[in-house]
Amino acid sequence: MAVISYREALRAAMRDELNRDENVVIMGEEVAQFNGAYKVTEGLLKEFGPKRIVDTPISEAGFIGLGIGASMLGIRPVMELMFWSFSYVAFDQIVNNAGNIRYMSGGLINCPIVIRGPANGGTNVGATHSHTPEAILASHPGIKVVCPATPYDAKGLLKAAIRDNDPVYVMENTILYNDKGEVPDEDYIVPIGVADVKRVGTDLTIVAHGRAVITSLKAAEILEKDHGVSVEVVDLRSIRPLDEETILKSVRKTHRALLVEENKPFCGVDAQVAYLIQSKAFDELDAPVHRVSSIDAPQIYCKRMEDLQMPNVERVVAEALKVLA
Template sequence: MPIEVLMPALSPTMTEGKLAKWVKKEGDEVKSGDVLAEIETDKATMEVEAVDEGRLGKILVAEGTENVAVNTPIAVILGDGEDATTNLSNIEESSPKTAAQPVIKDSGQRPDATMPTGPSKGPAAAPPASDEDKFFDKTVKKTVREALRDAMAEEMRRDPTVFLMGEEVAQYQGAYKVSQNLLQEFGPDRVIDTPITEYGFAGLGVGAAFKGLRPIVEFMTFNFAMQAIDHIVNSAAKTLYMSGGQMGCPIVFRGPNGAAARVAAQHSQDFTPWYASVPGLKVVAPYSASDFKGLMKAAIRDPNPVIFLENEILYGQSFEVPESEDFIVPIGRAKIRRAGTDVTITAHSLMVSYALAAAELLEKEGISAEVIDLRTIRPLDTETVVNSVKKTNRLVTVEEAWPTCSIGSELSALMMEHAFDYLDAPVIRVNGLDVPMPYAANLEKLVLPSPERIADAAKKACYRA
């Protein structure tokens, strides 16, 4: 169908202009981006680019014509098999019209000529150094819940600008009892019960952080943070960039993420990939109590917004935690939880325990699995994964999140970029199934990854399935 090219509005105030010059002639092939004509407005001469492909069938407004009103048809572009004898008066009002794209004449360099290499284009960056191991000579058994509370209490003692706010964090002592005794120690000015108003208090926390306070904003679960995600992404993550570096936002958004047990679709979602895709955020999702403590302290001290993803099922689990208050786990560093030689399995949060269980199953079958606890999801410790894959030549990724655009998808792409020549088998993703979480106990179990599913995937990667 012939497509009319209309006189473009080249400025918000332009109503008419002069068709100064036709760059294409009748019969010329045109493709998207080709300059069709030059148009003079009262302010500038601008080029007009074609948006559609085809052949310039007929010029309707001759070169040199002045006072051509905006939206006047100036030419017709013909597709395959159409010819200039097509009766143009038959073009119906509903036929597709195209506004040509104005481009300001610019003698500057093409942007890609000077495109700097971004962090993601270089080799897998090394993770930050860590002295965390030296603190494990004196440890005490703690639950994840206690470790989180201790981390917050220690940082609140250390820095008077740190405060905790959220639903039920104070008088109720935390919906999951994570903030036990904090109100008693720090008082209601620093441990603040909010109304049920996620969007509001997330934004309020961002404002307080802009002014230099260090809020810890608890979401009762991250499912409810979807109400607040505009402030997390648009306000917390982007403002430093949009302000040219002036307006930092040192804030921690924390709370349980992912499936708990039998709470169905709206309360059982893993948001890790959502936040991990956003520049300007850091995202951590620890597994052990020591990592919860060390990473929470790092998150509170970090000058950037940190998404701290916890897990309800892990809260009550106990681990050895260093006694020293100087113990900190740097953001951006993965941990090899179990060394192995045949296949690498990555996981974070609760799924680390499933990956470790899968490694036990695999050992019985003579497969040695290396389990990497990612701990931080953004920035991802690509180097540690790549180095492992260079050794095992196989990768299985494990997470609760849906498979599409998941952390596994990302790791798979990273292996293409950084470990392609070392892979002896395709990367395999083990994810939550691609459905909303069902309520029925048997169905819920089928959705989530299990040690058996992980072991099966690892065997497949080793061509042993």
């Protein structure tokens, strides 16, 4: 098994699927000649040519809508958003058109589009470029949303997304692009809608997704080393479909839950997870469910403060101790 970066894992997924299916097209701003704003698509133009790897103008509503239309006729476009923050200018296409077409046509039309790109704060770029819209988008039935935290999941989820017959929105993280991990060379997928227990424990369940998983794993080590607490970390991987069973199974074991996400707290993913736990595992709980999310304000520019605004290891450890108190 090769050790490759999260970025290389995403690229490998696209390369595999471009080779497997002639209807797969990579499209987005700077994906071809420029080799990708974050170099995720580096080398693909050279390997697959301009018919398969397509540079678009800065025109998200236009090219995302075009991808949706093309997908209705059987093309499988993998659209790169330079930042998911830019999806907001294409919201009508992403939600109204991609998300509703199957339903409104009574199941006559499929929309097998993938939209991928980074959706994260923590990069010192201010509020407009730091949005994390997984909760917003996952609140629309018809849409699937995944947030890989590791290179293995990045490759497997992206491949599953490209093969899926519904719109799948893949939210990556620029801070994770250089993270390395073991990734099989052979063909595999990570099924959409299946969470993963990233660390086994007995005293506390931390539910997280995206980079919050990495933060939580670091916090779990400190909790074990310094406080003698055994923490289980459940990585959601998919926001919608949500793997309720894995979350509930872990909570039934540990009886305590801390939910960590880089979203803002109001109507965040973990608001839904908290509801799930209280509605289906209320009697299992030995303590109230706690949350750690970004401080509820537009993303601050100042790097020192942004690091405090977002969930970090210290905040997760402190909140975990409260749940355990």
